Amino acid sequence: MATTTTGEKLSIPEAIESAFIPDVDFPLPRFIKELPAWARVALILFILVVASLVLRTRSVGQQYWMDEAITVGISAHHLSAIPGIMRQDGSPPLFYLLLHFWMLMVGNGMAATHWLSEIFAVLTIPVGYWGGLRIAGKRAGLMTAALMASSAFLDYYSQETRMYALMTLLGMFGTIGFIRGFVFRERRFVILFSVSEALMLYTHNWALFFGAGSVLALAVLYRISGEEIRENLIRDAIFAYIGAGILFLPWLPNFIFQSTHTAAPWNTSPRFGAPVQIAQSVYGGATVASILVIGMLVGYAGFFRKAERASPKAKIALVLFSLIFFTLLLGWIASQITPAWNPRYFAPIVPAIMMLTAIGMSRAGVVGPLCLLVALIFLARPDVYAPQHKSDMQDIGGEMGPLMHQHDLVIVGQPEQTPLAYYYLPAGLRFSSTIGPVKDPSFVNWINALPRYRAANPNKVVPAELSKLKKGQQVLYIRPLTEGETGWDAPWTSEIRRRSAQWGKILSADTQLTVEATAPHNYRGACCVADSAILYVKK
């Protein structure tokens, strides 16, 4: 495996470190200084892993919200059925398949499934160290590991049964592969980038923006580099992207079907708040973001001098920045046409953001570690970045479940909450949503969902459903709490808010129905969407 580096010796991390980082001798206890270097690193990584687990396991057993219940519902199906169901869902299958095997081993309880994400989040710490080490030396590695261990983004998504922690881990491998492969020109890392990109494509659709963003970042690299980097760069890049494409081919027909038939009608187009969203969801708030960015900018200040502008370290920083910037820009532009913008989708670029920050801080002498320390103090607050209450459906299930009988009807005002209600209610119930009867309540059929929803006239659908009820049978109507304005202004969600009220009116006006119970009796709020429920019995 030939490397094409001919000029600067970028392939030796130690050489980079010595040139890259101003020396700062920190006062450490003697017994730590006497440890071998590998043992010191191992000790620090161990402490970071333990600290991150302390931070990230306090809410590990908490209830699901609707997206998690959909994920668990799909993954609980037979392995061969999952790809077919995914065509109706709109997501790629990798996380669902992994979760399927995980649940076979450890169960489908809330803590059990959250732990899968927890493991991916923990893995970003040693991988982050390795990446930082290979790109900018040991101090950058340790700082990357520290930022991954305390990342507000991972505090949230390590306790969520969704693909975002996995996507962050894959994004870490992808970023390391990209920098080492194309800036350092090591072809085995080009392979790592290619495989990571393929796995990301199988995990979340924002991998497309990451891939396209990396192409533009490569163009920047090509523009600012000399022959030592340009040589065979385009050829290696073509191989990398074709390789990822070939690996993705088996899923391509499903992807095309999903793209043309499913969408995210609950989303709205983004404006210019991306920097604020990054500060909040990735860094953990304006204060932490300010501290880290100051530390980073002090480290990068030297690059504003002409002499350093063309240095290899400046290239690394610029390419990392380009990767982040172009991924976000493409996601933003695409979302103006088909909305696909949410801070949780930033997962593939979180590692690049953290690495860019860590490398900058590692160059900032004593300012970098100080900024990191202060930021860690702000970040080391359990419960701040992980929601305490995602939904109230567990309570609704707990209160209403024992009151229900076989073949009773459950009507869910927000169709995508049906799998959540299904998860928390007992078996043997019939389900319907405000679109109409639901054959399999464990997932959502998003194919042409909005036109189908608009076509479902409550004055026809509700009487048809109620006419199937026998005397003495019950109907549980679960509808979302829509008190806030944000989240209810997209085409899909505004329709849900209206339809839920229309269904509520028809049910309450039906003289054959009597109210038996309501829930919840203890509403603690919810980060995401909460519900209220009314149990009727047919006279």
Next chain:
Amino acid sequence: MSLAKVAVVCGFMALLLSACGIQAKPEAGTPHLRHQKGFHGLVDDPRLPQVSCLKSDKLPYREYYADGVQHLPAIQVGARAQGPTMIFYPTDGIAQGLQIMGQETGAEVIGALLVYPNSARSSELTKVEACAAIGVKG
């Protein structure tokens, strides 16, 4: 492959094949549903901190549900109509709204609770109010 690796792989395969992880959900109508394995619903009883507080204060109490469809969780401290009564509403806003609209004029609003003093002694009422205030923000 070493014997240890084979053993680990076999262990994982056995776990996968046994599919022991996922518990089947109990059917609707099953007696004692909340105690059945595989049922994920859980009542979020708001009274737990107050009950624990009353216990530590050695105050006699009885948990019950207020009459009517609303089935509101409630605690009677001491004898009915004499000792204080706590009624738990789903949110602070509902409790506050009832007072603002003049519907529950004989109650103190503490968070999401309406506390009816009835004819309780002052010392007893002080303890009950302190218990009621657990978890109340602001």
